[in-house]
Amino acid sequence: MSVRTLVKSIQDIMRQDSGLDGDAQRISQLCWMFFLKIIDDQDQELELTRNGYVSPIPPKLRWRTWAADPEGITGEALLAFVNGQLFPALKGLQLTGKPGDRRKIVRDVFEDAYNYMKSGQLMRQVVNKINGVDFNTLADRQHFGEIYEQLLNDLQSAGNAGEYYTPRAITAFMVDRIDPRPGETLFDPACGTGGFLTCAIRHMEKHHIRTPKQRTAMQAGLRAVEKKPLPHMLCVTNMLLHGIEDAGFVRHDNTLARPLISWGKDERVDIVLTNPPFGGKEEDGIENNFPTFRTKETADLFLALIVRLLKDGGRAAVVLPDGTLFGEGVKTRLKEHLMEECNLHTIVRLPNSVFKPYASIGTNLLFFEKGTPTKETWFFEHRVPEGQKAYSMTKPIRFEHLQPCMDWWGGKERKGREEGPQAWRVTFEEVKARGYNLDFKNPHAVADDHGDPETLLADLNAAEREVFTLRDQLKAILAEALAR
Secondary structure, three states: OOHHHHHHHHHHHHOOOOOOOOHHHHHHHHHHHHHHHHHHHHHHHHHHHOOOOOOOOOHHHOHHHHOOOOOOOOHHHHHHHHHHHHHHHHHOOOOOOOOOOHHHHHHHHHHOOOOOOOOHHHHHHHHHHHOOOOOOOHHHHHHHHHHHHHHHHHHOOOOOOOOOOOOHHHHHHHHHHHOOOOOOOEEEOOOOOOHHHHHHHHHHHHHOOOOHHHHHHHHHOEEEEEOOHHHHHHHHHHHHHOOOOOHHHEEEOOHHHOOHHHOOHHHOEEEEEEOOOOOOEOOOOHHHHOHHHOOOEHHHHHHHHHHHHEEEEEEEEEEEEHHHHHOOOHHHHHHHHHHHHEEEEEEEEEOHHHHOOOOOOOEEEEEEEEOOOOOEEEEEEOOOOOOOOOOOOOOOOOHHHHHHHHHHHOOOOOOOOOOEOOEEEEEHHHHHHOOOOOOOOOOOOOOOOOOOHHHHHHHHHHHHHHHHHHHHHHHHHHHHHHHO
16 A cells, blocks of 8 residues: 555544544644654564664654554544543653753654544554654655655644745755754744755755764754744654654754843754744734844844844745845844844745745745845846746646756856846845835836727627627516516
8 A cells, every 4th residue: 555545544544533623633643643653663673773772752652662553442442542541641651861862852743742533443543654664774764755745745734923935945945045964953943844954954965964073963953942832842843743853853843932131042943934824913022032122023124133133154045935025124133133243145036826835925035144235136037937837736836947046146156147037136235225125126027018008998898798788688587587
């Protein structure tokens, strides 16, 4: 059975359970079960390859003990074990306090996890299906990783704080342009399910990692925070799927809950890659942590934090809405601060349909480097491929669609850039003269020719007359039919 078929069969079983209500609960249920299977497979490999390694999970709670036998406990006995022993014990794991303590990963995942299933028989069926995947087999792990991401894409619905699934083509493009390397610290302050992290891991494995030492350096440089429990659980599981042994760097917290000034120099990072939630408002009091930029708009607060957290020479790629570019008030002060502290060298303007079906909103990719003020900013307008009106669920944006921008980019030093049909630049003075309004439209765009207004009006009047005539004819036919 293929992994895709296996995941679908698990979902079909879960839909029969009266305790599972909707996609979010099914994802959560599926995730904690896969988490236990994944970490147990990883533990068994580490027990063979690392002297003295001990699983963070007590023996009687390990997947291999209670779940691996297809004829093992089921029904009420299984439910009693899961609800009465497994969950309480994992939620209350005692930590060692030592660096790399995998108990913390387990406890953090189960802190806000719940067993929603009410049928022990159906749970046993799901458990037996999950046993069909061997996460120590590279092919299964890689294949399931792809299915896992597709599952998130299919099931994740838009949140009420503007949190949307970031198309994988966009994360891959941003990572490719930033080019993270082992030894650099990389931070996503609103990591969601870990899309930027997984793309960065793949990029470094493909281009820069040649030795175990380099892989260790890569893992040591990862930083992430996620506020909501379900995305946090999904992110940790995603990290395990990508071979990260210690996913404790993914913190379950609100990055904005700390005063901006409290972030010290020792916490600064080389790279920020993120798509912060936008359109939402933070809870009362959070804005007091940002006295210079007092606002509840989440995207604005994250942008202020990112500027603070970057080291001198640090670089960032951030997804932000059109409102950030043209907004006034706090947004004006924030953009002035950004351009004084950083070199905002590139803005890639995306069409509204990139985030469909979750939202139809204009978005932009901002690329900047800390340490030198902005002198000029280049814009590149990404267009939907010829012959396609918009991106959609069935025709999403693909990495190759962004190739024209990569060809124009000018390499690591961004040399040789030229203005053209999709590219233009503005100076800092031009931005300042417009009150830091960065909503510059493409000066090379040709306005659509909709025809002569008088001709269009005449055609409209003729069409309306034809509609009235047809309506009168229809009324006469109906009156004649009713009179018979």
